[in-house]
Amino acid sequence: MIDDQTRTELRQIAARYPEARSGLLPMLHLVQSAEGRVTADGIETCAEILGLSAAEVSGVATFYTMYKRKPVGEYHVGVCTNTLCAVMGGDLIFERLQQHLEVGNDETTTDGKITLEHLECNAACDYAPVMMVNWEFMDDQTPASATAVVDDLRAGKEVRSTRGPRICTWREAERVLAGFPDDRADEGPSAGHASLVGLGIARERGWTAPDSDARVTQGADTGVPEEPEKSVAGAEESDDSMATAAAVEADSPTDTTAAEKGDAT
Numbered sequence: 001m002i003d004d005q006t007r008t009e010l011r012q013i014a015a016r017y018p019e020a021r022s023g024l025l026p027m028l029h030l031v032q033s034a035e036g037r038v039t040a041d042g043i044e045t046c047a048e049i050l051g052l053s054a055a056e057v058s059g060v061a062t063f064y065t066m067y068k069r070k071p072v073g074e075y076h077v078g079v080c081t082n083t084l085c086a087v088m089g090g091d092l093i094f095e096r097l098q099q100h101l102e103v104g105n106d107e108t109t110t111d112g113k114i115t116l117e118h119l120e121c122n123a124a125c126d127y128a129p130v131m132m133v134n135w136e137f138m139d140d141q142t143p144a145s146a147t148a149v150v151d152d153l154r155a156g157k158e159v160r161s162t163r164g165p166r167i168c169t170w171r172e173a174e175r176v177l178a179g180f181p182d183d184r185a186d187e188g189p190s191a192g193h194a195s196l197v198g199l200g201i202a203r204e205r206g207w208t209a210p211d212s213d214a215r216v217t218q219g220a221d222t223g224v225p226e227e228p229e230k231s232v233a234g235a236e237e238s239d240d241s242m243a244t245a246a247a248v249e250a251d252s253p254t255d256t257t258a259a260e261k262g263d264a265t
Helices: 004-015 020-035 040-050 054-061 083-101 143-155 170-177 193-205 232-251 258-264
Strands: 075-080 114-119 131-133 136-138
Touching: 004 020, 004 040, 020 040, 020 054, 020 170, 040 054, 075 083, 075 143, 075 170, 083 114, 083 143, 114 143, 131 143, 136 143
Parallel strands: 075 114
Antiparallel strands: 075 131, 131 136
């Protein structure tokens, strides 16, 4: 059952938004933080607070794959198997973890520690193949390194994201997604070498973004860019073309009008 503290926090989330129903997504994350999944009671509670039907809330909860209807392990391990990660070794990593953990896709180990799932693109192609633990990046993985990560998690050792903070539990991560910070946002680097290669090349070659002062100034108040001025020759050429077209049309036979067709019949 949803406890009183969670109910209070669900109402706090709904109160953040001009339209309370806009808070449904973070509210469902909070339900998962408290319950370990989206439960029937969690759906009913969200519906009650937002003035929605249980069917409307359930429709959202079953549409997004981040919302789980069965219990999730202490750590959710997702392996990207989309195109680039797959060809770089993502498929092999996923197969190795399935064998090592003795689970299938979206299944949890018998000790309740790891839930394994194959994921679509995580927008980290410059670090392929990528694995995520509770939505934190583990970059440039191999079957061996991925196996070591899950073994450390199961053993209770501290594991750090390659571009982020210490890995927390899945329920703790869900609470952060609900909008309750854990003060780990500044842990770890915000960007790695691969993400900064383009910036380095631009600086090396002196490339810069266009100067904002170089934009067209006329019409700036209205946001409408100035139309380029036509040259005199261009204007005369345009007028000559229109005149020629009019003359050709005047010389060509015209279609019989509807009235003339009526007279003919």
